[in-house]
Amino acid sequence: MAVEFGLTEEQELLRAEIRRFAEERILPGTAGRDRRHEFPADLVAEMGELGLLGMLIAERHGGGGVEPLTYCLAVEEVSRACPSLGVTMSVTNSVCGWPIDRFASEELKRRVLPGMASGQVLGGFCVTEPGSGSDAASMRATARRDGDSWVLEGEKAWITNAGPGGVFVAFAKTDPAAGKRGISAFVVTADAPGFRVGAPEEKLGLRASRTANVYFDGCRIPAGNLLGEEGQGLKIALATLDHSRLGIAAQSVGIHRRALELATAYARERVQFGVPIAEHQAIRFKLATMATELEAARALTWYAASVSEQRRDAGRFAAEAKAYASEAANRACWEALQIHGGNGFSEEYEVARLYRDVRVTTIYEGTSEMQRLVIARHLLGT
Ligand SMILES: Cc1cc2nc3c(=O)[nH]c(=O)nc-3n(C[C@H](O)[C@H](O)[C@H](O)COP(=O)(O)OP(=O)(O)OC[C@H]3O[C@@H](n4cnc5c(N)ncnc54)[C@H](O)[C@@H]3O)c2cc1C
Incomplete structure (x- = not known):
C-alpha cells in the first residue's frame, strides 16, 4: 500500500498557525498552570475559536471535518507546549465529537454537535469505573428505558473534562444478562437531572487538565440520546x-x-x-x-x-x-x-x-x- 507522508500545503499552513499559537499563547503559562493545578478556561475558549476542539466533526455541523493526519499535527503542537491542553483537546475531539458525529441520529447531532464544533462545549467519554478499567465489559452502570427517557445509574471514574465538560459519551448496561452485548452508548449532557461530578483528582501529572468521577444518580436523558443501536455500546x-x-x-x-x-x-x-x-x-x-x-x-x-x-x-x-x-x-x-x-x-x-x-x-x-x-x-x- 502506498503511504504518502508529504504534507499538503494546507496542512503545512495549519501546522504553522497552531505552532505559533502554542508557542505564544500556551507555552509561556504552562508551568504556572501546572503549579496551580489550574484549568485554563479562557485559553481553552481561545483554542475553541481557532477550531481546535471540533476538528473531527463534519463541516455541515460546523466542525473542521479534517482527516486524522491533520488532527495528529494539531495534537502534537498543542501537547508539545502543554500536555494537559493536549488531553483536554484530544478527548473532546476524538472520544466525544468523533463517535457522536459517526453514530448519533441526525436529530441528536443537530442538538449537540454545533456547540462542540464551535468550541463552546467541551466533551468527555465515560467508560472506566472504579471496578472496571481494561476489562470495560465488566462495567456495572445501568440504563433502563422509562417512557421517552433513558435513566442511568452508576459511577464512572477518571473522567477527563468532568467539570468543565458539557457533553459526555457514556456507556451503561441496558441488558446486564447479555454480557458485552448488553452494553449501550449514550450522549449525556451535564445539565441532565441526576448528573453529578465528584471532586477533581489530584494527579501526578496533567495537572492543568480536569479529571474527576462522574455519578449518574437516576440520570434522565431523552430516548433519542442513544448512540447507534441498543447493545452496540462496546x-x-x-x-x-x-x-x-x-x-x-x-x-x-x-x-x-x-x-x-x-x-x-x-x-x-x-x-x-x-x-x-x-x-x-x-x-x-x-x-x-x-x-x-x-x-x-x-x-x-x-x-x-x-x-x-x-x-x-x-x-x-x-x-x-x-x-x-x-x-x-x-x-x-x-x-x-x-x-x-x-x-x-x-x-x-x-x-x-x-x-x-x-x-x-x-x-x-x-x-x-x-x-x-x-x-x-x-x-x-x-
Ligand atoms: C489522567 C487519566 C485520565 C483518564 N481519562 C479517562 C476518560 O476520560 N474516560 C475514561 O473512561 N477513562 C479515563 N481514564 C481511565 C483509563 O483509561 C484507565 O486507567 C485505563 O484504561 C486502565 O484501567 P485501570 O486503571 O482500571 O487499570 P487496570 O485495568 O486495573 O489494569 C492494571 C494493570 O493490569 C494490567 N492488565 C489488566 N488486564 C490485563 C490483561 N488481560 N493482560 C495483561 N495485563 C493486564 C494493565 O495493563 C495495568 O498495567 C483516565 C485515566 C487517567 C489516569
Whole structure:
C-alpha cells in the first residue's frame, strides 16, 4: 500500500498557525498552570475559536471535518507546549465529537454537535469505573428505558473534562444478562437531572487538565440520546478507541519532541570537565537515540493516520503507534531528565513536569499491555 507522508500545503499552513499559537499563547503559562493545578478556561475558549476542539466533526455541523493526519499535527503542537491542553483537546475531539458525529441520529447531532464544533462545549467519554478499567465489559452502570427517557445509574471514574465538560459519551448496561452485548452508548449532557461530578483528582501529572468521577444518580436523558443501536455500546467504544489512540500517539510525539529540545539545549549549555556535556559521547548517544525514536514514533503515528484516512481498519496500526510512541516518549523524558542531572529533579526546570506528564500516556485509552493484546489479536486472528 502506498503511504504518502508529504504534507499538503494546507496542512503545512495549519501546522504553522497552531505552532505559533502554542508557542505564544500556551507555552509561556504552562508551568504556572501546572503549579496551580489550574484549568485554563479562557485559553481553552481561545483554542475553541481557532477550531481546535471540533476538528473531527463534519463541516455541515460546523466542525473542521479534517482527516486524522491533520488532527495528529494539531495534537502534537498543542501537547508539545502543554500536555494537559493536549488531553483536554484530544478527548473532546476524538472520544466525544468523533463517535457522536459517526453514530448519533441526525436529530441528536443537530442538538449537540454545533456547540462542540464551535468550541463552546467541551466533551468527555465515560467508560472506566472504579471496578472496571481494561476489562470495560465488566462495567456495572445501568440504563433502563422509562417512557421517552433513558435513566442511568452508576459511577464512572477518571473522567477527563468532568467539570468543565458539557457533553459526555457514556456507556451503561441496558441488558446486564447479555454480557458485552448488553452494553449501550449514550450522549449525556451535564445539565441532565441526576448528573453529578465528584471532586477533581489530584494527579501526578496533567495537572492543568480536569479529571474527576462522574455519578449518574437516576440520570434522565431523552430516548433519542442513544448512540447507534441498543447493545452496540462496546462496539462503539472499541471503534472510538481504535481511532482516538492516534491522538494519544500524537500527544506522546509532542511531549517527546519537547523533551528532546530541552535536553539538547541543556547539553549545549551545561559545562562539566571543561566542555559542554554535549561533547561527551554518552550524552550524544542519548540525544541520538531520542531523536531516532521520535522520528519512528511520528512515522508510526502518521502511518496509522493515513491507513485510517483510507477508511481501512487502522486498529492494529493505531495500537502499535500508541504503544510505541507512549513508551518512546517515556524513555525520552527519562533520558532528558538524566541529562539535566540534579537540576532535572527540580520543579524549576520544565523537564521535571514533562517527566510527570508523560507517565500516563502508556496508561489511558488502553494500557500498553492492552495495546499489545490488540496487536497480537490482529496478528493471530484470535
Ligand atoms: C489522567 C487519566 C485520565 C483518564 N481519562 C479517562 C476518560 O476520560 N474516560 C475514561 O473512561 N477513562 C479515563 N481514564 C481511565 C483509563 O483509561 C484507565 O486507567 C485505563 O484504561 C486502565 O484501567 P485501570 O486503571 O482500571 O487499570 P487496570 O485495568 O486495573 O489494569 C492494571 C494493570 O493490569 C494490567 N492488565 C489488566 N488486564 C490485563 C490483561 N488481560 N493482560 C495483561 N495485563 C493486564 C494493565 O495493563 C495495568 O498495567 C483516565 C485515566 C487517567 C489516569
